[in-house]
Amino acid sequence: MKLHDLELSGNCYKVRLFAALTNIPIEVVPVDFLGGEHKRAPLITLNPWGQLPVLEDGEVVLRDSQAILVYLAGKYGKTDWWPTEPTDQARVAQWLSTAANEIQNGPGAARLVDKFGIALDKAEAVRRAEHILALIEGHLAHHDWLALDRPTIADCAVMPYVALAPEGGVALAPYPRIRAWIGRIKALPGFRPMPGV
Amino acid sequence: MKLHDLELSGNCYKVRLFAALTNIPIEVVPVDFLGGEHKRAPLITLNPWGQLPVLEDGEVVLRDSQAILVYLAGKYGKTDWWPTEPTDQARVAQWLSTAANEIQNGPGAARLVDKFGIALDKAEAVRRAEHILALIEGHLAHHDWLALDRPTIADCAVMPYVALAPEGGVALAPYPRIRAWIGRIKALPGFRPMPGV
Numbered sequence: 001m002k003l004h005d006l007e008l009s010g011n012c013y014k015v016r017l018f019a020a021l022t023n024i025p026i027e028v029v030p031v032d033f034l035g036g037e038h039k040r041a042p043l044i045t046l047n048p049w050g051q052l053p054v055l056e057d058g059e060v061v062l063r064d065s066q067a068i069l070v071y072l073a074g075k076y077g078k079t080d081w082w083p084t085e086p087t088d089q090a091r092v093a094q095w096l097s098t099a100a101n102e103i104q105n106g107p108g109a110a111r112l113v114d115k116f117g118i119a120l121d122k123a124e125a126v127r128r129a130e131h132i133l134a135l136i137e138g139h140l141a142h143h144d145w146l147a148l149d150r151p152t153i154a155d156c157a158v159m160p161y162v163a164l165a166p167e168g169g170v171a172l173a174p175y176p177r178i179r180a181w182i183g184r185i186k187a188l189p190g191f192r193p194m195p196g197v
Numbered sequence: 198m199k200l201h202d203l204e205l206s207g208n209c210y211k212v213r214l215f216a217a218l219t220n221i222p223i224e225v226v227p228v229d230f231l232g233g234e235h236k237r238a239p240l241i242t243l244n245p246w247g248q249l250p251v252l253e254d255g256e257v258v259l260r261d262s263q264a265i266l267v268y269l270a271g272k273y274g275k276t277d278w279w280p281t282e283p284t285d286q287a288r289v290a291q292w293l294s295t296a297a298n299e300i301q302n303g304p305g306a307a308r309l310v311d312k313f314g315i316a317l318d319k320a321e322a323v324r325r326a327e328h329i330l331a332l333i334e335g336h337l338a339h340h341d342w343l344a345l346d347r348p349t350i351a352d353c354a355v356m357p358y359v360a361l362a363p364e365g366g367v368a369l370a371p372y373p374r375i376r377a378w379i380g381r382i383k384a385l386p387g388f389r390p391m392p393g394v
Binding site: 048049060062063064066067068070071073074075084085086087089090091093094096097098100101104105121124135138139 | 245246257259260261263264265267268270271272281282283284286287288290291293294295297298301302318321332335336
């Protein structure tokens with residue numbers, strides 16, 4: 001099972017983190033991102049979106065980091081992390097949407113501008129980042145983990161770009177509960193860091 | 198089971214559409230959106246995000262239209278629409294992320310500007326809309342439905358803001374396969390429209 005990967009990508013890190021926390025074996029295949037390898041064949045054929053990560057497991061090819069977490073948890077029976085019971089599963093799914101939208105377009109986008117020089121609206125990204133970080137800070141007043149009473153793929157999907165927010169000029173100092181939550185994730189057995197986290 | 202709803206919201210329509218196609222009984226409770234009812238108690242307590250829809254099923258309260266689709270499909274055993282098998286489930290999950298991000302911030306955002314006067318970057322929304330519509334048009338060259346060989350919650354999550362794209366000044370004329378796919382959804386037994394679709 002190959003993960004076409006960029007080490008500095010928070011989206012790729014979601015998958016590496018979850019695999020590390022759950023002892024799922026994946027072969028990490030570095031992609032020459034700056035050289036545009038993901039925009040050319042064969043990768044663009046595997047993922048016409050032209051984004052990383054891409055998971056290749058025999059005939060199964062998946063784009064989108066959230067979907068890859070769902071796949072790995074399902075394939076390896078990690079129901080603690082991705083429950084099959086509808087209410088619990090939906091509580092996790094809420095945060096997968098948050099990761100795909102508010103986190104990607106908030107702290108994720110701000111970091112793309114500062115770290116990779118991507119031409120996005122930095123002020124709008126920072127505004128979105130501060131909005132979602134305040135909501136998460138409020139949520140963590142009553143919860144140790146995002147979705148359930150234990151870590152789930154929701155935490156793996158949301159944490160990377162939150163922890164990397166300072167690389168986009170968004171400080172985490174105003175969010176003590178978020179910093180404590182990141183600390184709880186870092187304390188999990190098997191935790192694996194990435195540069196900046 | 199109550200759906201706190203706004204008739205003109207494509208996100209709310211995702212849920213009404215799926216419930217109609219699968220005969221799931223929901224009580225639709227209209228929210229005074231222009232009066233800001235969703236920003237005040239009791240709704241802001243149910244959903245601190247301050248967004249619609251919100252699903253209330255006894256003690257279970259869910260925000261995020263994608264998560265609500267996951268919940269309803271799971272609770273009512275609609276495994277054709279939201280499979281339990283990991284590969285199929287992940288293929289659907291890819292499109293739930295697409296609905297939450299690219300669709301919301303593309304055609305969804307363009308419509309928010311034109312129809313509701315929300316101050317977003319219209320040119321950026323149109324650029325994102327055209328980018329994702331072209332990707333979907335390419336995908337539909339080889340698929341009748343987005344995720345699997347049958348309709349799933351992926352189609353329910355993505356279709357509304359695609360079909361509503363012209364209300365944000367994004368024409369669907371260049372995308373014949375998308376128009377045919379919308380037609381296939383409209384032809385499903387139980388299909389329910391919304392204004393603009």
